[in-house]
Ligand SMILES: Nc1nc2c(c(=O)[nH]1)N[C@H]1C(S)=C(S)[C@@H](COP(=O)(O)O)O[C@H]1N2
């Protein structure tokens with residue numbers, strides 16, 4: 221059960237701190253063309269969504285400070301992100317999940333996917349990010365839009381997962397009634413990915 225263990229240390233087991241912001245991904249950095257880029261929401265939703273880049277940038281925005289933890293063992297603290305809260309989009313009716321929706325797959329350019337339970341993506345520590353440290357994302361870190369997830373110090377009530385659970389170059393969200401493994405999850409990484417339990421690999 222979550223919240224039973226008090227997290228006295230911001231550094232989860234097996235992690236080390238870095239000041240850098242390392243880059244990690246499979247494949248090449250995709251180009252962004254705002255005239256053809258779109259963002260789609262489909263699956264277990266009342267109305268599928270297709271937004272242009274301008275429409276995405278007109279959505280309500282939030283700022284969020286997160287500690288990021290990568291499964292390759294680097295951690296970086298106090299990272300300032302800005303972007304869009306999925307929970308706010310749902311609360312304000314921009315996205316209307318059907319009652320059956322329990323999981324979400326993030327779909328990125330070039331086929332990268334990662335999956336999470338909907339309730340984890342609705343937490344305060346998950347963001348659809350456009351900016352880091354007051355600047356638009358750099359191409360290597362997911363410009364123009366990425367999922368990002370990390371820990372908020374003191375929020376022991378939240379489930380915290382490794383950084384691969386945020387897709388860079390995010391192009392869409394697929395709502396599902398049953399879980400569906402993403403790219404790394406289907407290739408030996410833990411589906412749960414809890415950073416405090418060191419759930420790195422599935423076998
Ligand atoms: N589209 C896409 N997103 C991705 C990946 C990827 O290969 N493709 N790698 C993931 C992994 S394994 C990590 S650790 C983080 C790294 O994010 P960063 O390069 O901004 O540090 O991106 C995640 N998102």
Ligand SMILES: [Mo]
Pocket residue numbers: 244290291292383384
């Ligand atoms: Mo990773």
